[in-house]
Amino acid sequence: MKRFGTILMASTALFAASCSSNEEKQEQDEIAVAESIAYNLDASETTLLWAANMGPDYGHNGSISITEGTMTMTEDKVESGSFTIDMNSIKSIDLMEAGEEDKAGYLEGHLKGTMVDENHPADLFFNSPVFPTTKVSLGEYKDGMLNLTISMLGKEISQEVAADISHDNDGAAISGEFQLDLTSLEIPGLQPNPEDGSQINPIIDFKLNAVMTK
Numbered sequence: 594m595k596r597f598g599t600i601l602m603a604s605t606a607l608f609a610a611s612c613s614s615n616e617e618k619q620e621q622d623e624i625a626v627a628e629s630i631a632y633n634l635d636a637s638e639t640t641l642l643w644a645a646n647m648g649p650d651y652g653h654n655g656s657i658s659i660t661e662g663t664m665t666m667t668e669d670k671v672e673s674g675s676f677t678i679d680m681n682s683i684k685s686i687d688l689m690e691a692g693e694e695d696k697a698g699y700l701e702g703h704l705k706g707t708m709v710d711e712n713h714p715a716d717l718f719f720n721s722p723v724f725p726t727t728k729v730s731l732g733e734y735k736d737g738m739l740n741l742t743i744s745m746l747g748k749e750i751s752q753e754v755a756a757d758i759s760h761d762n763d764g765a766a767i768s769g770e771f772q773l774d775l776t777s778l779e780i781p782g783l784q785p786n787p788e789d790g791s792q793i794n795p796i797i798d799f800k801l802n803a804v805m806t807k
Contacts, residue, residue, distance in 0.1 A: 641657050654686050655687070659679075772796050773799060780795065
């Protein structure tokens with residue numbers, strides 16, 4: 594009887610160990626099957642708005658197009674992502690809404706560097722004939738903050754912006770209102786006027802709604 598009890602206890606211990614091992618293996622398997630999901634930009638549903646100012650009483654706002662992009666996520670972690678912005682797509686919204694189409698055209702041309710005159714050389718602002726696109730790469734996303742690396746005008750800056758990323762098996766979205774400080778790029782046209790110190794603010798406001806599908 595004592596021998597039987599010993600065997601029973603040993604069997605019970607082996608069974609418990611086996612169950613524990615099976616549970617651990619199941620948890621590991623569940624972690625292993627967490628798949629990376631790749632999403633592609635739906636350019637027709639995506640918007641990127643900008644606003645710039647030269648003091649509290651003077652500024653303009655408009656839009657610019659993101660033409661392509663991808664993002665890969667594993668659960669709630671951004672694994673990778675990149676977007677292409679078409680610098681030739683810069684539009685003025687406020688002037689168009691005010692019915693000032695000519696002024697809107699001039700502003701857009703000056704920003705793109707395609708409206709060249711004695712006060713607006715080709716390399717002013719974003720010089721789209723030479724730099725037609727801006728590349729944005731996604732970095733770490735944590736606590737509602739997304740790290741961006743921006744390649745613009747042959748230079749690169751990294752900044753962290755507030756963003757909300759949502760996703761499911763059908764698609765994903767990135768939305769947010771944030772500012773980008775372009776000071777370090779030393780963009781012609783965003784530098785202080787040497788005569789009076791006036792300056793277009795190099796800190797630009799953006800409102801993003803990027804829509805993505807599988």
